[in-house]
Amino acid sequence: MAFGRRRTEQQDTGEQPAAFDDVLAGGTDADGDSDAPAGGWRRVLRGNRGLWITALVAVVALAGGIVLGQVVVSPFDRAAGAGAPDPGLVTVPVQFGALSNDVTLRGDIGYNDSSELTFDTSSFEGAAIVTGQVPDEGAEVTQLSIALEVTGRPVIVLPGELPAYRTLRIGVSGPDVVQLKEALAAVGIDSGDPASNVFDQATANGVAELYNQAGYPVPEPEEGTREAVTASEQGVRDAEQQVADAEAAVATAGQGASAIEVREADNEIASLWRQISESERAGEDASDLRDQLEVAKLRRQDLDQPKDVSAEQSMLDGAREAVTSAQEALVSAQEAALPFLPASEVLYLDELPRRVDSVAVKRGDALEGSAMTVSGATIQLTAAASSTDVELLEEGTKAVFELPDGTEHPATVTQIAKSDESGRTKVIFEPDPLEPDVMREIQGENVRISIPVGATDGDVLSVPYAALTAGPGGESRVEVVDGDPRDGEDAETRLVVVETGLAAEGYVEVTPAEGELGEGDLVVVGS
Incomplete structure (x- = not known):
């Protein structure tokens, strides 16, 4: 480049640029005469003004920082260089208000005694299908409520704690029978002697009334039960007729000989006497006739003796036993047809009424496992x-x-x-x-x-535990600051003897006994 070439030429000739010579020489005027050195420096300053201004600002800032560093001190440095302050008194104001000592717990809120309900389906042949009476969530279940309808049959709610575990029918006994009687009595149904643990006729009548109030027919007895009752009733009638016939036979046999039989026997004896007399008058042998006469007399004596009716009596006894057996069979058949309570049709719940929290089944579902939560x-x-x-x-x-x-x-x-x-x-x-x-x-x-x-009984004065000190006689007291607590040991204070009361949450109830104490007074808790 031209500049490069020019500089090279200058270097070769040993000449310097004019501007550079001017700076070294102090500059020249317009006529080429030499000027004062200040003229050269002036040209330098004019050509690099920005640079010189920046340098000047930096120098001024450095000088200012040095001055400020000697004059201004931060609070932390001042505190570090200062000595510790004189100790003051640590005080708190006397409180006035109700004071209580509380126990704080965390608890779950809900309805009591939540439990899942399962229903006995053992008495159903095939699937147990929910056919109706499905309660809504939030519904109330009480005594005589229908918890569910399963395969057309009700599940009746009764008060009790013992779960139903068997079918209750005539003749059975146990604590579950007692519970049933108590439950029926609780809903106003008579079921016989409540002290008896036997399911009797009165209990069966009570079960019939239970179904009547629930709006359902009593459970159907087993197949053939009604026919067995009819056959047993006929068996009793037949046995009773046999007894009547046997009693007539005994009566007839016990009457003895008839008047005709007696008359005939007497006539026979009289006739033999006549024949013997005629034979003896004729000089004939009458020994055969006398033998016949003795036999006739014996037969006549038999007619006067009571007749043996043991055979007829034996027949009568047998007939009577047959009546007893027939009557027992009839009772058994009738009992089998009496109302009974299947375990699948009753649900015992304590602490009624209950609230339905959730329902896990709907109409048409097969009943398995838990059906609802109450x-x-x-x-x-x-x-x-x-x-x-x-x-x-x-x-x-x-x-x-x-x-x-x-x-x-x-x-x-x-x-x-x-x-x-x-x-x-x-x-x-x-x-x-x-x-x-x-x-x-x-x-x-x-x-x-x-x-x-x-x-406390209303509002009281109270102070922290730390404010209490013991006096020489063991009395409790507090130190009240009347002056400035910051004066430390020189602060003006006074001792007030107090009687303490309820303590709660770090505070204790105080009543001034000697001296005055009021709300807002500052009491010493430390220094």
Whole structure:
């Protein structure tokens, strides 16, 4: 390039550029005369003004920083360089208000005694099909309710704790019969002697009334049962006729000889006497006639003796036994036809009424496994408490729990169970009545429960535990600051003797016994 060539030429000739010479020489004027050195520097400054301004600003900033560093000190540096402040008094104000000692638990809210229901289908031939009476969720199940209709037959709800495990019919006995009688009595149905554990005629009549009130016919007896009753009734009639015939035979046999038989025997004896007399007058041998006369006399004596009716009596006894057997067969046949209660058609539930929480079947389904879940109609809170907290609780203790909107709702401790292996104790609370929409919102939620186990009677003065000191006589006292706590040991204070009361959440109730103490007074808790 031209510039390169020019510079090369200059270097070859040993000449310097004019501008460079001017700077070194101090510059020249317009006539070529030499100027003062300042003129050269002026041309340099004019040609590099931006660079010189930047350098000047940097120098000024550096100088300013050095000055400020000597004058301005940060709070942290000042605090680090300063000595420790004089110690002051640590104080808190005396509080005035209600004071309570609370036990805090977490509990689940819902309806009590939730359980899954399964139904006995052993008495059905083939599949047990749900044919109706399916309850809605939230429905109430009470005594005499139909829990389900299975294959056209009802499942009747009765009060009780013992599950139905067998068919109850005439003649059976046991605790399940007692429960049935008690349940029938509870719904106003007479079932006989409640103290008897035997299913008798009165119990069968009660079962018939139970089905009548439920709106269903009594269960059909086994096939051939009614025909057996008819045959047994005919058997009793036949046996009774046989007894009548045998009794007539005995009566006839027991009457002895008839008048005709007696007259004929007497006539025979008289006739033989005449013949003997005539033979003896004629000088004939009458020994044969006398033998005949003795036989006739014996027959006549037999007629006067009671007749043997043992054969007829034996027939009568047999006929009577046949009547007894026929009557027993009739009773058995009739009992088999009496109303009975299959285990599949009754559902015992305690603590009625119950609430249907969920239903797992619908009409047309085959009934298998759990059909629905029910719970008690009573709303309850269930929590677990430590042994220490349980010692502070008792049945009837009042509590509160938080609703979704943050408000507190009352509840009462209704049951304290035994501790489990982990040492936790189940505590059950019964809330005050809740609106249905609120209950739907919080059902199944875990809520915070507060149980005041000690409370002051109204508003009181209270101070932290740390504010209490012991006097020379063992009395409790607090130190009240009347001056500025920041004065430390020089602050003006006074001692007030107090009587202590309820302690809760780090505070203790105090009542001034010697000296004055009021709300807002500063008491020393440390220095």
